[in-house]
Amino acid sequence: MATLQTIQHFQKFSELLESPVLEIGSLIDPSYTQHKPLDIHQGGKPGEYIGVDIFHGEGVDHVINLCKVEELEKLPLKKFKTIHCHYVMEHVTDIFSMAKNIEALLDDGGVLLFSVPFSWRLHRIPVDMWRFTPQSIDYLFPNVEFIDEKSALSVRNGNKTFKIDQFPEFDFGSRLESYPGYIKWYVRLLRKLKLHNNVFNQRALLYETNLMMFGVKRNKPVYTYIDPQFV
Known part of the structure; x- marks a missing residue:
């Protein structure tokens, strides 16, 4: 699931998104308002679209724990041209294994749309573990080159977005x-x-702020936000 701001931001680049598509954290929870990453793909379902989560329920095609490399075998496809991971990683215990597995599933030249909180209230679903900076996301995905002009910050209220280096x-x-x-x-x-x-x-005082990152898997990626000497 995603925020409305996330949907609206990434819709600007919908023509760059190819199938097959993997959505991580696809469970639809009717207890609160949710926005579907599928809506980023303007014009309907883009070919093969697979939703995974650690729980059974609406919107989930396969129950998979992406922290465990052996569970990737449950997927009917080995590579995806687009991967959605929106507001999931802060709830994951082993973010390093999960990031490595997401990279492995992303095809060369494929797009990772990745959204996480920088500053946000605690929200346990069922746990709330992490907050992120642009440099930490660069570090988590060393083979994904994040495109600064396609990435943005959003705040809880309003549709205005900010550049990545302009934390409100x-x-x-x-x-x-x-x-x-x-x-x-x-x-x-x-x-x-x-x-x-x-x-x-x-x-x-920090506003409640989310990072919305647009990344492309490269053979020879260039770090966008972190100096390689610190990696």
Whole structure:
């Protein structure tokens, strides 16, 4: 499943997505509003489309734990031209094995659409393990080259997206002076009164933010966000 912002962002590149397609975390949970990655493929189901999850249910073609390499044998196909993995990896215990297996399933030249939270509330489904940065995603997928101009940040409310290096935050530190006067006055008053558990003495407050990454598997990939000397 995905957010509406994720669907709308990746729809811009739908003509680049080929089949067969694998959706990871495809279970449809009727208890809350969900948006289907299938909708990214404008114009209907793109040839062969397979959904996998660790639970049985609607939208799931195969129950598979992608942390275990032996479970890849359960899939009817060995390679996919497009892989969707949206808001799944933060719930995975062994993200390193899973990332390696996703890479193995992605065909050369294939597209990985990968969405994860950078800053988000805890949401256990059934566990909530990780938060991610662009550099960590580069590290997880060394054979996938992420395309900066096709990747973006989104926040919980609104349709505006941000460039990957423009993490939105409410800066109470050195950049407080750049805000309008009424905001500076309000923040300083709350600091003086020590309201809201003194939260306004923090250096910054982060918005709930998701990373939406567009990557292509290459024979000789180039890291987009992390310097190779640290890998």
